[in-house]
Each structure stands twice: as structure tokens, then as C-alpha cells.
Amino acid sequence: VQLVESGGGLVQAGGSLRLSCAASGSTSSIAVMGWYRQAPGKQRELVAAVTSGGATTNYADSVKGRFTISSDNGKNTISLQMNSLKPEDTAVYYCKASVWPRDYWGQGTQVTVSS
Numbered sequence: 804v805q806l807v808e809s810g811g812g813l814v815q816a817g818g819s820l821r822l823s824c825a826a827s828g829s830t831s832s833i834a835v836m837g838w839y840r841q842a843p844g845k846q847r848e849l850v851a852a853v854t855s856g857g858a859t860t861n862y863a864d865s866v867k868g869r870f871t872i873s874s875d876n877g878k879n880t881i882s883l884q885m886n887s888l889k890p891e892d893t894a895v896y897y898c899k900a901s902v903w904p905r906d907y908w909g910q911g912t913q914v915t916v917s918s
Contacts, residue, residue: 804828804907806898811912814888818916822883824898824909830879835901837861838872838883840894840914847897851883866892888916 810822826833837852851872852861860872871884885892893916898909 804830804833804900804902806900806907806909808896808898808909808912811896811914813915813917816888816890816916816918818888819884819886820888820914821885822896822898822912822914824881826879826881826900829902832902833879833900834903836874836881837899837901838881839897839899840892841897841911842891842894845894850896853881885914888914890916890918892916 805827807825808822810820812820814820833855835852835854838850839847840850841847850863850866851870853872853874856876857874869887874881894914895911896914897911900907
């Protein structure tokens, strides 16, 4: 499975960004896809995840009500709509696909929120 992210950038606090992740390869075996982020000096953390087909979603408490994850299985793509962005959302955002028994990662996309 190969993952390609897009949509990062620089935005002011309170603004919005939309991230996309396109999967290719053995996409029919993907069970869960999600977004993680890693800020400088911090561990990588889950932001949001969605099961194949979009039936179940999961969000970090810090982004609930502000971020929305969605999936388009026909295009093997997931998106993360990020609204009301805060400076503490600044991080490199990574897309992950889980295909038991391993995980696949994208290269990451930088999101910077200025105050």
C-alpha cells in the first residue's frame, strides 16, 4: 500500500485546511485509515481514524467538534477537514493505513497555524 498526502500549509488561527490521503496498491485489504500528527519534541499521536467503508470514526479529544474525517472508498481516499485551527494544531500530519498485520505510512504534510 502506498499513501500520498496533500493539503497542508500555513493558516491563521481560526482558519481551515483540508488534508487528503490517496491510497494505491492493495487497497481492498485496508481495514482502517487515519491521520496522526507529530509536533516538534512530541510523540506522534492519533488525530482521527475511520474504518473501511466509513462506518466508524474515532477522534482525539483535542480535535472533537473541529475536525472531521471522511472516506471515499471509490477513490481510495480519506480526507481530514480541519476547522477552527489553533496554534497547538501545528505539526506534521501523517496518513496511516492498517492492513493486518502491518501499518503503512505516508510521507507527511506540514500544517502550521499562526497566532
